[in-house]
Amino acid sequence: MKNEFQVIADLIEKDKxxxxxxxxxxxxxxxxxxxxxxxxxxxxxSKERVQECIAKGLTVIEGNAEKDLKQFPxxxxxxxxxxxxxxxxxxxxxxxxxxxxxxxKAIVTIPNFGYWKVRFHLLFKGTMPITKxxxxxxxxxxxxxxxTIKDFFHFVKSKDIKIFKSLALNNLNSSxxxxxxxxxxxxxxxxxxxxxxx
Amino acid sequence: MNTEKNxxxxxxxxxxxxxxxxxxxxxPVAYETYGSLNSKKDNAILVFHALTGDxxxxxxxxxxxxxxxWSYAVGPDKAIDTNKYFVICSNVIGGxxxxxxxxxxxxxQKIFGTNFPVITINDMVNAQYNLLDHFGIDKLFSITxxxxxxxxxxxxxxxxxxxxxxxxxxxxTSSHSAQNIAFNELGRQAITADSNWKDGxxxxxxxxxxxxxxxxxxxxxxxxxxxxxxxxKFGRKLQEREDLKFxxxxxxxxxxxxxxxxxxxxxxxxxxxxxxxxxxxxYFDLAKQFNGNLSEAFxxxxxxxxxxxxxxxxxxxTQENKDIxxxxxxxxxxxxxxxxxxxxxxxxxxxxxxxxxxALKNFLDKSYEEINYEK
Numbered sequence: 001m002k003n004e005f006q007v008i009a010d011l012i013e014k015d016k017x018x019x020x021x022x023x024x025x026x027x028x029x030x031x032x033x034x035x036x037x038x039x040x041x042x043x044x045x046s047k048e049r050v051q052e053c054i055a056k057g058l059t060v061i062e063g064n065a066e067k068d069l070k071q072f073p074x075x076x077x078x079x080x081x082x083x084x085x086x087x088x089x090x091x092x093x094x095x096x097x098x099x100x101x102x103x104x105k106a107i108v109t110i111p112n113f114g115y116w117k118v119r120f121h122l123l124f125k126g127t128m129p130i131t132k133x134x135x136x137x138x139x140x141x142x143x144x145x146x147x148t149i150k151d152f153f154h155f156v157k158s159k160d161i162k163i164f165k166s167l168a169l170n171n172l173n174s175s176x177x178x179x180x181x182x183x184x185x186x187x188x189x190x191x192x193x194x195x196x197x198x
Numbered sequence: 199m200n201t202e203k204n205x206x207x208x209x210x211x212x213x214x215x216x217x218x219x220x221x222x223x224x225x226p227v228a229y230e231t232y233g234s235l236n237s238k239k240d241n242a243i244l245v246f247h248a249l250t251g252d253x254x255x256x257x258x259x260x261x262x263x264x265x266x267x268w269s270y271a272v273g274p275d276k277a278i279d280t281n282k283y284f285v286i287c288s289n290v291i292g293g294x295x296x297x298x299x300x301x302x303x304x305x306x307q308k309i310f311g312t313n314f315p316v317i318t319i320n321d322m323v324n325a326q327y328n329l330l331d332h333f334g335i336d337k338l339f340s341i342t343x344x345x346x347x348x349x350x351x352x353x354x355x356x357x358x359x360x361x362x363x364x365x366x367x368x369x370x371t372s373s374h375s376a377q378n379i380a381f382n383e384l385g386r387q388a389i390t391a392d393s394n395w396k397d398g399x400x401x402x403x404x405x406x407x408x409x410x411x412x413x414x415x416x417x418x419x420x421x422x423x424x425x426x427x428x429x430x431k432f433g434r435k436l437q438e439r440e441d442l443k444f445x446x447x448x449x450x451x452x453x454x455x456x457x458x459x460x461x462x463x464x465x466x467x468x469x470x471x472x473x474x475x476x477x478x479x480x481y482f483d484l485a486k487q488f489n490g491n492l493s494e495a496f497x498x499x500x501x502x503x504x505x506x507x508x509x510x511x512x513x514x515x516t517q518e519n520k521d522i523x524x525x526x527x528x529x530x531x532x533x534x535x536x537x538x539x540x541x542x543x544x545x546x547x548x549x550x551x552x553x554x555x556x557a558l559k560n561f562l563d564k565s566y567e568e569i570n571y572e573k
Contacts, residue, residue: 041532047553050536054557057564059502061535066381071524 001027004191007106007167008081011195012036016078021065022085023041026053033058033145037105041077043068047142066090069098077103084109084191086134093159100161100198112168114148114186133190141173149192153180156196165195201411201463204260204364205253205296206230208288210328217481217559219238220315221549227325229253229288230295232272233280235333241566242335244326244362245287246350247342249418249475250467252295253287256280260464261295270550277559282566283339286329290322290350294468301401319346319482323354330361339569342366343549345514346475349482351389352495352522356484359499364565366558369547370508371518372492372504372525373483381421382476384411385414389469398470411469412460419459424510424543428452485525492525504561506554508546534561 005028005187012018014036020029023042026049026112032038035133042060044050061068065082066089080103082095087110089095101104111133112118121129128138136142147155149168156163166177168189185192205228213223230253235242245255247267258265272278278285289297292314300314310442330338341351341362348370355365371378389395393408396403420428432452436442439449448454487496496503503526507519516537526533538554540546546554 026485047536050559051553051557054504054534054536055560055564057560057568059532059534062537071527073528073530076530094232097473118479 001031002191003172004083004109004169005031007169007193008083008109009036010161011107011165012038012079018079019072020081021069021099022082023053024049025106026056026058026060028081028083029053029058030056031086055193066096069102072102074101075104078105079103080106082106082108084111086110087145087147090144092145100196105164105196105197107193107197109191110147110149110152112149112186112192113146114150115190116187131190144196148186149177150186151190152192153177153182156194161195162166162197164197167192167193207296208328208332210325214321214324216315216321217318218316222298222315225291225298225326226296227288227291227374229286229329230255231268232256232285233283235284235335237298239335240337240339241282242284242286242330242333242338243340244338245285246341246347247274247287247290248343248345248347249479250292250463251347255285255287267548270548271555271558277555279559280561286333288326288329290475291325292322293476294471299468300398300470302476309401314470314474316477317474318478319349319353319359319439322478323350323357323427338362339566340364340366342368344368345370345544346479349479355499355501356495359501362501363569365501365503366425366506366561367522369508369511369514369519369544371514372522372528373485374480375518377482381418381433382480384417385476386473388413389472395469400469407469409466411464411467411472414472416456419456421513422543422545424512424541427541427543430541448550478524492522493529494528496531497529502565505530505533505535507537508540508544508555509537510541511544511546513544
């Protein structure tokens with residue numbers, strides 16, 4: 001399992017009710033269900049991935065976060081997870097609002113466009129950056145709204161969203177992000193993981 | 199039509215109050231079972247059939263000598279695995295495969311015809327509920343069915359919220375739409391316009407409204423298929439001829455196909471039953487039973503739901519299935535949903551659609567494993 005998922009799982013207490021938005025093949029869901037006794041639901045747009053989740057015995061709804069989150073009542077989950085997908089929505093702000101309406105807390109992870117390898121790629125090669133977390137070409141990437149850890153940090157602050165914990169992930173190491181080390185983390189982290197609440 | 203010898207029936211002695219206000223008692227519910235009930239009695243699945251289905255799910259139907267209507271899904275090692283599960287299916291009341299219906303005789307030994315009480319989906323499931331007592335089953339493992347079978351699934355879990363652990367409505371709706379009612383009315387009008395219908399008394403008049411019933415079936419059959427599916431299968435291909443004949447014979451293969459579907463249908467189905475069952479579907483509006491709030495229908499159940507729709511089903515489209523998902527999510531119910539890609543229209547649930555069959559199998563088998571593990 002990806003290190004990112006381990007970090008996410010560590011943020012969630014046992015026996016909670018959790019919605020994984022864009023749950024893909026259900027790897028994280030299955031881990032949470034088996035190891036933390038989480039009452040877990042998934043929302044996934046791809047029919048193939050939905051079938052994979054069903055084959056794992058997971059409760060998943062085929063749907064689109066931009067349209068289908070609205071059917072869930074306010075604060076109906078303890079946590080809502082959105083892993084590396086926020087940048088792919090037409091309207092990320094609306095999705096973020098929906099996550100925080102449906103979940104008491106949300107865990108959002110973002111691929112960091114401020115990561116030094118990304119900056120170097122663009123600076124020296126002069127082409128759109130391709131890294132482990134950003135593997136696609138400019139013409140076939142699902143990502144519409146790339147941002148940096150710093151961008152996201154400022155964005156949630158400006159929306160009066162409370163940040164409980166923000167973590168920078170680089171390979172196997174995770175570390176706390178705060179106001180004072182934001183610049184450094186923004187340079188050296190591949191991924192940002194935010195536990196937030198509205 | 200019915201060869202009684204091959205039909206198992208449960209006689210329901212206690213009175214059943216119908217939605218129309220009348221009561222029936224000492225009436226037959228015809229059923230069939232597949233697989234065997236285990237000692238814990240926790241492996242039973244109740245399947246509800248659609249408009250023209252019956253209790254004979256799989257293998258050779260002993261009355262029609264044709265394959266059972268859900269042979270692709272039910273059987274040893276199939277999606278609904280009869281090596282594992284005890285599968286029960288019964289003919290709906292109002293039907294014509296042994297359960298109490300308009301071809302039965304009234305207490306004065308006269309064939310009911312249109313004097314049979316108008317029945318509803320609610321009446322159907324209340325009648326079938328008696329099978330649980332009959333088999334000594336406290337709680338079913340699952341209930342499932344497509345189309346009108348799905349409506350019965352929804353009504354059953356609403357009426358008996360703690361009587362099934364899992365619930366699988368397929369290609370269905372919680373409320374019959376104007377379009378659904380319109381197509382059913384077309385079928386009913388075709389039957390009643392046949393001069394052999396005789397106000398429903400065709401048996402005593404020794405006539406048969408076969409032409410009307412065949413037209414009803416032909417019209418309905420079109421609604422079960424998709425435009426793409428029809429085009430790919432038939433296109434404008436001609437029926438055993440080189441060129442158009444400039445007449446009204448079946449020049450096109452699609453015409454011949456529909457005529458055939460109509461003609462084989464009248465051999466196995468009763469015209470009055472067709473009127474009664476389509477009426478029951480039209481009257482179905484589960485939300486209305488709960489003052490317009492569909493979620494209320496499910497608020498007392500802890501069952502695990504799995505809802506399945508098909509991309510090319512325009513009779514019970516994905517959105518109508520999703521409305522059920524939305525109603526369940528709004529009360530925090532345990533609900534999964536998948537829309538299966540298929541060109542085969544509403545009929546997809548009856549056909550060899552591998553993605554559908556594997557989803558159904560995986561859901562059932564994983565749920566059964568989990569329930570047993572939790573114990």
